[in-house]
Amino acid sequence: MTLPLFLQHLANALSLGSLYALIAIGYTMVYGILRLINFAHGDVFMLGAYAAFYCVGIFLMPWWAAFLVAIAVTALLGVGLERVAYRPLRDSPKISVMISAIGASFLIENVAVVLFGGRPKGVAVPDLMNIKVALGSVSVMSVSLVIPVVTFAILGVLLWVVEKTRIGMAMRAVSTDLDAARLQAIDVNRIISFTFGSGSLLAALGGILWSWKYPQLNPLMGVMPGLKCFIAAVIGGIGNIQGAVLGGFLLGLIELLTIAFLPTLTGYRDAFAFVLLILVLLVKPSGLLGGRQAEKV
Numbered sequence: 001m002t003l004p005l006f007l008q009h010l011a012n013a014l015s016l017g018s019l020y021a022l023i024a025i026g027y028t029m030v031y032g033i034l035r036l037i038n039f040a041h042g043d044v045f046m047l048g049a050y051a052a053f054y055c056v057g058i059f060l061m062p063w064w065a066a067f068l069v070a071i072a073v074t075a076l077l078g079v080g081l082e083r084v085a086y087r088p089l090r091d092s093p094k095i096s097v098m099i100s101a102i103g104a105s106f107l108i109e110n111v112a113v114v115l116f117g118g119r120p121k122g123v124a125v126p127d128l129m130n131i132k133v134a135l136g137s138v139s140v141m142s143v144s145l146v147i148p149v150v151t152f153a154i155l156g157v158l159l160w161v162v163e164k165t166r167i168g169m170a171m172r173a174v175s176t177d178l179d180a181a182r183l184q185a186i187d188v189n190r191i192i193s194f195t196f197g198s199g200s201l202l203a204a205l206g207g208i209l210w211s212w213k214y215p216q217l218n219p220l221m222g223v224m225p226g227l228k229c230f231i232a233a234v235i236g237g238i239g240n241i242q243g244a245v246l247g248g249f250l251l252g253l254i255e256l257l258t259i260a261f262l263p264t265l266t267g268y269r270d271a272f273a274f275v276l277l278i279l280v281l282l283v284k285p286s287g288l289l290g291g292r293q294a295e296k297v
Contacts, residue, residue: 004137017252026199042226048204078200112219123215237290
C-alpha cells in the first residue's frame with residue numbers, strides 16, 4: 001500500500017469514527033444518568049435523518065433551516081419517548097425497562113416502514129457539504145471534514161455543561177444517587193428529560209450528517225450504526241463521554257484500516273466491531289476509560 005492511499009483510508013476512517021463517536025455520546029449520557037441502555041437510540045438517529053429529508057422535500061426549507069428544525073423535533077421526540085416508555089418503569093426491575101426499550105425500538109422501526117415506506121430514498125446533499133477538497137495527495141468531500149469538527153465541538157460543549165454549569169452538577173448528582181438527588185430538591189424528571197433530549201439531539205445530528213455522507217435513507221438505517229455506536233460506548237467505558245469519543249474513533253479506524261490492508265475481509269466488516277468489543281472486555285471489562293462503580297445493596 002502506498003503512502004497516499006494509506007492517508008486516504010485514514011481520512012475516511014477518521015470521518016467514520018467521528019460519526020460513531022457523535023452517536024455514541026448519546027448512549028453514554030443516558031446510561032450515565034439512569035444505568036439504562038436506550039436501544040431505540042439508533043432509531044432516533046434514523047428519525048432525525050428523515051425529518052431533515054422531509055423538511056427539505058415537502059416544506060421546501062433551505063438545508064440549514066431543515067437541519068435546525070429536524071434536530072429540534074427529534075430532541076422533543078426523545079423527551080416524549082422517555083416520558084412514555086421509560087418514566088413509568090423507573091422504579092421497576094431493570095429487565096422491565098430493557099424490554100420496554102427493545103419494544104420502543106421495534107415500534108419506531110415498524111411505524112417508520114408504514115409512514116416512510118420500505119424503499120430507500122436518495123438524499124440531496126447540500127452543495128456546501130459536497131465540495132471536493134484536496135489536502136496534498138488526499139481528496140475528501142467537505143462533509144468528511146465537517147464531521148470531526150462538529151464532534152469535537154460537541155464534546156467540548158458537553159464537557160463544559162457537565163463540569164461547569166448548575167444543570168451539569170445536577171446531572172452528576174442524579175447519576176451518583178437518584179434518591180439522594182431528590183432529597184436535595186433536584187428536579188430529577190427535568191434532568192432526565194434534558195439528558196434524553198440532548199442525547200436525541202446528538203442522534204439526529206449524527207443521522208443528518210450520516211445521510212449527507214452516505215446519501216440514502218431507509219427505515220432500518222439506524223440498526224447497525226446504533227449497534228456499533230453502543231459497542232463504541234462500551235469499549236470506551238460506557239457512562240464516560242470522553243470514552244465514547246475514544247471508542248468511536250477506535251472503531252472507525254480499525255474497521256476501515258483493516259479492510260484497507262486486508263481487502264479480502266471486506267465482507268466481514270461489521271464483525272470487526274464485535275471482535276474489538278470482546279478483546280477490550282477481556283482485557284478491561286469496564287472499558288478503556290471506565291472505572292469500577294460501587295453497587296448499592
